Amino acid sequence: MAYSFPEEVLEHVFWFLSSDKDRNAVSLVCKSWYEIERWCRRRVFIGNCYSVTPEIVIRRFPEVRELEMKGKPHFADFNLVPEGWGACVYPWVTAMSAAYPFLEEIKLKRMVVTDESLELISKSFRNFKVLVLSSCEGFTTDGLASIAANCRNLRELDLRESEVEDLSGHWLSHFPDNCTSLVSLNMSCLGSEVSFSALERLVSRSPNLRTLRLNRAVPLEKLPNLLRRAPQLVELGTGAYSAEIRSDIFSNLAEAFSVCKQLKGLSGFWDVVPAYLPAMYSVCSGITSLNLSYATIQSPDLVKLVSQCRNLQCLWVLDYIEDSGLEALAASCKDLQELRVFPSDPFGAEPNVSLTERGLVSVSEGCPKLQSVLYFCRQMSNAALIAIARNRPNMVRFRLCILEPRAPDYLTLEPLDTGFGAIVENCKELRRLSMSGLLTDRVFKYIGTHAKKLEMLSIAFAGDSDLGLHHVLSGCESLRKLEIRDCPFGDKALLANAAKLETMRSLWMSSCSVSFGACKLLGQKMPRLNVEVIDERGPPDSRPESCPVERLYVYRTVAGRRVDMPGFVWTMDEDSTLSASESGNKPNVWGLRALMPSILHLAELIVAINILMNKEAKLLFSLFHV
Amino acid sequence: MEGCHQFLDLIPKEKGFVAESEEKTRNEEKKLELRLGPPAVPNTATTAQKRTAPAPVVGWPPIRSFRKNLACGSSSKSASESTDVVPEKVSREKPIENCPKNLFVKINMDGIPIGRKVDLKAYDSYDKLSYAVDELFRGLLAAQNDDGGIKDNEDGSKVVKGILDGNGEYTLVYEDNEGDRMLVGDVPWHMFVSTVKRLRVLKSSELPTLSRGSKHGKALT
Numbered sequence: 001m002a003y004s005f006p007e008e009v010l011e012h013v014f015w016f017l018s019s020d021k022d023r024n025a026v027s028l029v030c031k032s033w034y035e036i037e038r039w040c041r042r043r044v045f046i047g048n049c050y051s052v053t054p055e056i057v058i059r060r061f062p063e064v065r066e067l068e069m070k071g072k073p074h075f076a077d078f079n080l081v082p083e084g085w086g087a088c089v090y091p092w093v094t095a096m097s098a099a100y101p102f103l104e105e106i107k108l109k110r111m112v113v114t115d116e117s118l119e120l121i122s123k124s125f126r127n128f129k130v131l132v133l134s135s136c137e138g139f140t141t142d143g144l145a146s147i148a149a150n151c152r153n154l155r156e157l158d159l160r161e162s163e164v165e166d167l168s169g170h171w172l173s174h175f176p177d178n179c180t181s182l183v184s185l186n187m188s189c190l191g192s193e194v195s196f197s198a199l200e201r202l203v204s205r206s207p208n209l210r211t212l213r214l215n216r217a218v219p220l221e222k223l224p225n226l227l228r229r230a231p232q233l234v235e236l237g238t239g240a241y242s243a244e245i246r247s248d249i250f251s252n253l254a255e256a257f258s259v260c261k262q263l264k265g266l267s268g269f270w271d272v273v274p275a276y277l278p279a280m281y282s283v284c285s286g287i288t289s290l291n292l293s294y295a296t297i298q299s300p301d302l303v304k305l306v307s308q309c310r311n312l313q314c315l316w317v318l319d320y321i322e323d324s325g326l327e328a329l330a331a332s333c334k335d336l337q338e339l340r341v342f343p344s345d346p347f348g349a350e351p352n353v354s355l356t357e358r359g360l361v362s363v364s365e366g367c368p369k370l371q372s373v374l375y376f377c378r379q380m381s382n383a384a385l386i387a388i389a390r391n392r393p394n395m396v397r398f399r400l401c402i403l404e405p406r407a408p409d410y411l412t413l414e415p416l417d418t419g420f421g422a423i424v425e426n427c428k429e430l431r432r433l434s435m436s437g438l439l440t441d442r443v444f445k446y447i448g449t450h451a452k453k454l455e456m457l458s459i460a461f462a463g464d465s466d467l468g469l470h471h472v473l474s475g476c477e478s479l480r481k482l483e484i485r486d487c488p489f490g491d492k493a494l495l496a497n498a499a500k501l502e503t504m505r506s507l508w509m510s511s512c513s514v515s516f517g518a519c520k521l522l523g524q525k526m527p528r529l530n531v532e533v534i535d536e537r538g539p540p541d542s543r544p545e546s547c548p549v550e551r552l553y554v555y556r557t558v559a560g561r562r563v564d565m566p567g568f569v570w571t572m573d574e575d576s577t578l579s580a581s582e583s584g585n586k587p588n589v590w591g592l593r594a595l596m597p598s599i600l601h602l603a604e605l606i607v608a609i610n611i612l613m614n615k616e617a618k619l620l621f622s623l624f625h626v
Numbered sequence: 627m628e629g630c631h632q633f634l635d636l637i638p639k640e641k642g643f644v645a646e647s648e649e650k651t652r653n654e655e656k657k658l659e660l661r662l663g664p665p666a667v668p669n670t671a672t673t674a675q676k677r678t679a680p681a682p683v684v685g686w687p688p689i690r691s692f693r694k695n696l697a698c699g700s701s702s703k704s705a706s707e708s709t710d711v712v713p714e715k716v717s718r719e720k721p722i723e724n725c726p727k728n729l730f731v732k733i734n735m736d737g738i739p740i741g742r743k744v745d746l747k748a749y750d751s752y753d754k755l756s757y758a759v760d761e762l763f764r765g766l767l768a769a770q771n772d773d774g775g776i777k778d779n780e781d782g783s784k785v786v787k788g789i790l791d792g793n794g795e796y797t798l799v800y801e802d803n804e805g806d807r808m809l810v811g812d813v814p815w816h817m818f819v820s821t822v823k824r825l826r827v828l829k830s831s832e833l834p835t836l837s838r839g840s841k842h843g844k845a846l847t
Contacts, residue, residue: 075685077688078686078689078690079685080684080685294696296696343689344696346689346694347682347813347814376689403687405686460686485685
């Protein structure tokens with residue numbers, strides 16, 4: 001080209017690019033495009049807070065308005081990551097308070113957020129609008145008070161599923177009288193009662209309020225007061241859904257619901273008194289999202305409610321719904337896309353409800369748009385999984401949790417390999433998979449062969465040997481996150497697929513058989529990975545090198561080793577020394593020397609050779625006369 | 627392989643594999659995994675094997691804490707999950723309590739006409755409850771009878787012993803939310819707290835011989 005567009009034109013064009021992928025592609029075209037793009041990027045998503053430093057982000061993108069970031073690994077949700085591991089947002093907030101005075105949005109997931117961070121946020125960004133803290137912890141209601149008091153233009157305050165130290169409900173009263181900008185408020189995770197009159201006044205002066213998720217402490221009798229002041233609500237989370245059974249309360253409630261013609265989403269429903277459910281029937285035909293996962297009511301009441309919601313797209317419910325309820329769901333809700341069934345009695349030895357694989361099969365048959373499933377149950381069969389796979393080739397997220405680890409197909413007592421194999425083979429768009437039950441290496445072969453679009457895989461109590469892990473790491477081209485617990489996977493597959501780990505966001509392995517020695521090797525050879533050994537038994541070098549580590553967390557990073565590790569986390573470095581018996585090795589022979597004692601089979605040898613591409617590899621090849 | 631304990635070299639294929647437990651309370655609960663012989667009450671499962679809940683495994687099934695105890699609160703973290711090493715920057719301990727602060731239940735003891743009330747929220751383990759029961763009834767027993775089941779301390783005060791391990795003359799039972807009378811100690815503490823309605827301390831001689839797991843060295847009272 002003899003000329004190029006003026007920068008302003010390019011910038012204007014780039015302005016229309018909202019996807020990170022597109023923007024990343026654009027910035028690779030040439031230096032000037034890189035420069036123009038970086039100055040106009042407004043939104044940054046950081047999937048792992050330790051993959052980059054605040055300084056690097058700020059240097060590259062000086063005009064960010066929205067930050068979204070995730071911290072702890074997913075298994076932290078189930079208490080597998082010890083407290084104090086990290087993911088504190090404070091260093092980010094301090095850096096951004098200086099660099100991004102016009103920051104508007106912060107969305108965090110699984111991060112530790114302190115009251116100091118919240119106060120700093122509330123005071124540093126004069127145009128701050130959106131705070132979403134998903135599964136975060138570390139702050140109290142005092143921190144919320146700072147946000148309420150100081151963020152003049154606050155639009156969203158969403159605390160979904162965070163753990164908040166609840167000192168009092170007084171924080172809500174800190175919203176100034178002239179704050180009228182609220183669009184979304186989610187305080188469902190809080191315990192304390194807020195001042196109801198303060199809440200009423202806040203709702204009254206927020207004409208743009210679309211989402212209101214109350215906490216359990218807000219009584220049902222008072223809900224109509226809020227609904228009447230916010231008839232434009234699109235999403236409502238009730239408080240406790242129980243009250244003395246009185247007709248005046250009922251009619252008041254029913255009337256209030258009937259005024260809310262825009263309601264699409266409902267949640268809350270703690271302590272449900274079934275007699276009050278009909279009060280909301282008038283809104284059911286418009287409901288697309290229903291979260292009944294706290295509603296401890298029985299199947300008939302659930303069925304009555306759900307069958308009114310003909311346009312339902314997303315249902316979260318307890319297993320009280322039972323197979324019969326799911327059949328009814330399949331018959332009435334043809335638009336259903338997402339189903340989550342949670343266990344009401346996860347630790348009970350005996351089933352307390354009649355919910356089996358049949359319920360899920362019915363829904364897979366009856367709901368053609370079903371693409372996202374999270375299902376807890378006590379029995380499963382290959383036949384059922386094959387049926388589900390055939391019914392729903394459009395499945396995108398499939399997470400199955402059979403409560404008893406290593407439970408086989410209850411009909412044939414065989415492993416569930418063929419069932420899950422059918423899922424990955426038929427569901428070509430599958431992006432997320434969690435498996436359970438009795439599984440051998442064979443299922444991993446199926447996954448490696450077929451699951452080409454799989455991005456996230458969760459494995460527990462499965463597999464027989466390293467071959468299982470090797471199939472996954474070598475076969476799943478789109479894999480970004482792999483989390484494994486209690487599987488007999490060890491060093492070989494990990495080391496043979498070391499390069500793969502740089503193409504992924506992270507790998508988590510706990511209670512597996514990865515040795516400290518292998519972790520060290522991995523850390524030494526792969527400087528762009530942080531190899532974290534998380535072990536509460538004390539320093540790993542106080543035990544033999546062959547001793548497996550409790551937990552291993554590997555993630556790619558341009559930030560180098562982190563500086564905020566607690567005492568039970570060690571990062572394996574390039575400069576880690578090996579133990580005495582192996583000192584003197586040159587770094588470029590590491591792979592082969594390490595692998596040799598454990599290479600027993602030709603298949604493994606070939607795998608190793610394929611990965612290692614240096615002179616020593618070819619030498620070894622010739623030595624073995626292959 | 628050198629002689630360190632192989633962490634999970636061979637995962638046992640049979641059911642009921644040994645769980646790794648890190649929290650103290652879970653260790654205590656394992657010791658209290660009491661097995662019942664065929665009980666006198668008719669509406670229970672047929673075999674002892676079937677009746678016991680599976681040994682608790684950390685983080686399994688994979689559900690968030692706030693979904694575990696629907697009787698109580700929306701977001702709470704178990705107290706036993708903190709580690710020893712916590713950097714200063716990370717926030718302080720969070721005794722998140724979204725449940726009501728107290729859970730008072732009646733407790734009656736055989737042979738004593740006046741009952742007491744205990745706040746189960748004040749304890750986090752069966753051991754502590756047992757100790758508290760002892761404290762409650764010690765004085766009353768001393769006033770009433772001088773014999774049987776009550777062992778003297780060195781200072782002459784009486785002690786109620788062995789109510790949880792089946793060795794004492796008294797046994798602790800409870801009434802659950804379905805109205806059934808149950809032996810204390812079978813289920814994890816938090817589950818017990820969510821279903822218990824009242825407690826009773828019965829004379830062991832009035833109960834059928836209950837077989838309990840006795841592999842655990844630590845004395846329960």
